[in-house]
Amino acid sequence: MPHYHQLGQIPHKRHTQFRKPDGGLYSEQLFSTEGFSSNSTLLYHCHPPTAIVKVDDPYIVAPTVAEEKMLKHRSFQGFNIQPVADFLESRKAVLVNNDLHIVLAAPQQSMSDHFYKNADADEMIFVHEGTGVLRTQYGSLEFGYGDYLVIPRGTIYKIEFSNSQNRLFIVESFSPIRYPKRYLSRYGQLLEHAPYCERDIRQPKHLETIDQKGDFLIMIKKKGVMYPIHYGHHPFDVVGWDGCEYPFAFSIHDFEPITGRVHQPPPVHQTFEAHNFVVCSFCPRLFDYHPQAIPAPYNHSNIDSDEVLYYVDGDFMSRKHVTKGMITLHPAGIPHGPHPGTVEKSIGAKETKELAVMVDTFHPLQITKEALQIEDGSYTTSWAE
Numbered sequence: 001m002p003h004y005h006q007l008g009q010i011p012h013k014r015h016t017q018f019r020k021p022d023g024g025l026y027s028e029q030l031f032s033t034e035g036f037s038s039n040s041t042l043l044y045h046c047h048p049p050t051a052i053v054k055v056d057d058p059y060i061v062a063p064t065v066a067e068e069k070m071l072k073h074r075s076f077q078g079f080n081i082q083p084v085a086d087f088l089e090s091r092k093a094v095l096v097n098n099d100l101h102i103v104l105a106a107p108q109q110s111m112s113d114h115f116y117k118n119a120d121a122d123e124m125i126f127v128h129e130g131t132g133v134l135r136t137q138y139g140s141l142e143f144g145y146g147d148y149l150v151i152p153r154g155t156i157y158k159i160e161f162s163n164s165q166n167r168l169f170i171v172e173s174f175s176p177i178r179y180p181k182r183y184l185s186r187y188g189q190l191l192e193h194a195p196y197c198e199r200d201i202r203q204p205k206h207l208e209t210i211d212q213k214g215d216f217l218i219m220i221k222k223k224g225v226m227y228p229i230h231y232g233h234h235p236f237d238v239v240g241w242d243g244c245e246y247p248f249a250f251s252i253h254d255f256e257p258i259t260g261r262v263h264q265p266p267p268v269h270q271t272f273e274a275h276n277f278v279v280c281s282f283c284p285r286l287f288d289y290h291p292q293a294i295p296a297p298y299n300h301s302n303i304d305s306d307e308v309l310y311y312v313d314g315d316f317m318s319r320k321h322v323t324k325g326m327i328t329l330h331p332a333g334i335p336h337g338p339h340p341g342t343v344e345k346s347i348g349a350k351e352t353k354e355l356a357v358m359v360d361t362f363h364p365l366q367i368t369k370e371a372l373q374i375e376d377g378s379y380t381t382s383w384a385e
Contacts, residue, residue: 003188003198007139008207008240014042031245033153033176041243043137046211051232053215062224063093063101066369071333075379076371078104078310078325079167085109087159088116088219088226091170094371095308095329097363099276102308103170104325104370111158114217114228115235118153121172124272124279125149126252126357128312128325130166134159137238138246139204146252146312146355148271150177152245156218156235167325169310169357175275195256195271202249207241210234252312252355257285262293266358280358284314286351296346299337305360306331314353321382328379332364339383 011018018026027048032040043049076094083106084090090107101121110132131144136157143149151157153176171177183194190197212234220227250271258268269280287295307330311322330336338346 003201004242004244005203005246006240006242007204008044008209008238010042010044010240010242018044020046026239031152031154031243033245038176039244041138041241041245043238043241045233046209046237046239047213047233049231049233049235052229053232054230056228056230058225058227060224061221061226063096063368063370065096065366066372067367070367071331072380073331073334073336073382074329074367075376076327076329076374077323077376078169078327078374079323080374081106081370083108083164087111092370093172093368094327094374095365096368097361097365099174099361099363100274100359101172102327102359102365103168103172105166105168105170107159107161107166107168108164110160114219115156115158117156117218117220118151118172119220119222120153121174122153122177122274123149123151124171124173124177125151126169126171126310128167128169130161130163130168132159132161132166134247134249135208135236136204136247137236138241139207141202141204141247141249143249148250148252149247150250150272151247152176155247157247171279171359173274173277177272177274177279180270180273180278195258195268196250196254200250200254202251204246204248207238208236209239210236212237252281252283252357255281255283257283259286260288261290262288263295263297264288266360269358276363277359277361280360282309282354282356282358284351284353284355287346287349294343294347295349295352296338296343299335301335302330302332304332305362306365307336308359308361308365310357310359312355312357314355326376329365329367336383 027045029043029049081092081104085108087107090105091103093101093103095102127143127147134141216231218229270278271281272279309328311326
C-alpha cells in the first residue's frame with residue numbers, strides 16, 4: 001500500500017548478480033502478498049532466508065468463541081485486560097470473524113529472545129499507551145501514543161518497549177490493509193480531499209544489517225497455530241531493499257477531520273480499508289456550523305455492519321460513563337445513537353476533544369471467552385435510563 005521506497009544497497013537491475021565485498025552473492029528474496037499480482041518488495045540478504053535448523057512443537061493460539069451472534073448492544077472494559085510480560089502471550093482476541101480479529105494487549109516487556117511473523121494477517125497495531133521501537137528486516141519505526149503501525153503479513157519483527165506500561169488495540173486483517181480507494185488518484189497518489197497525505201506516512205529508517213550465524217527463534221502464526229521455528233542466520237541480515245510492500249507508521253494526530261455545516265456521516269473519518277471492513281479515526285475537531293446544527297450524531301441503523309468503537313481519550317458528548325480503553329459493539333440489525341439527554345446537551349457546543357478508533361465490519365462479529373471476562377453487562381439497556 002505505501003509508495004515506492006528504497007533503503008540500503010541494491011543492484012542496478014533486479015534479478016541480477018549482486019556481490020558482497022568478498023565476491024560471494026547476496027541472496028535476493030521477493031516479498032509479496034496476493035501471489036505476484038499485487039505490491040511487492042525485493043530484499044537482499046547476506047544469507048539465504050531459508051536455513052531452518054530446528055522446529056519445536058507447534059501449539060494452538062486460536063481464540064475460543066464464547067457466543068455466536070446475539071442481537072444486542074455490548075460494551076467491554078478494555079483496560080481490564082490484565083498485563084502480561086510477553087508480547088505474544090499478552091494478545092487477547094475479543095471480537096472475531098473470518099475477515100479479522102480484534103485484539104487487546106498489555107505487554108510489559110520487550111521481545112528479547114525471539115521474533116514474530118504473522119503468516120495469515122496484516123496487523124494494524126494502535127498504540128494507546130507506551131513508546132518504543134518496531135524492529136523489522138526493513139529497518140526500524142519509532143512509535144508512541146496515537147500511532148498506527150501497519151505491518152504486512154509475513155513481516156518478521158520484534159517490538160522493544162520503553163517501559164512496562166503499554167496498551168495496544170490490534171486488528172489482524174486476513175486481507176491487505178490499504179488506503180481507501182476514494183482517497184487515491186488512478187495512479188495511486190493520495191488526493192487533495194484525503195484527510196492525510198504521503199508526508200504523514202512514516203517509513204522504516206536505520207536499516208541494521210546483522211550478519212550473524214546461530215540459532216534464531218521465529219514464532220510464526222499460521223491458521224491459529226503457533227510454530228516455533230529456528231533459523232541458522234539472523235533474520236535482519238538485509239543489506240538493502242526496494243519496493244512498495246513494507247511496514248509503516250501513521251499517527252492518529254495527523255488525521256485531518258472533515259467537517260461541515262451539519263453533522264457528517266462516519267465515512268468522513270475513514271482511515272484504512274480491507275476486505276469486508278473499514279477503520280475510522282475520530283479526532284478532535286470543530287463542530288457543525290449551521291446555526292441550528294445538532295452536534296451529537298443522529299440515531300442510525302446498522303443494517304449491514306457491526307460497529308466497534310474503541311475509546312482512546314477525551315470527552316464523548318454522545319455517550320455516558322465512557323472510560324479509556326472501553327469498547328462498544330453495536331451489531332447489525334438494530335439502531336443505536338446518543339444516550340438520553342446528550343442530544344440537547346450537545347447543542348451550542350463548538351468542538352469536541354474526543355479520540356477514538358472505529359472498526360465497521362460487514363460480516364457479524366463473534367465474542368470470545370476473553371471478551372466475556374471484561375464485559376459491562378449494564379450497557380445493553382443504558383438507553384432506557
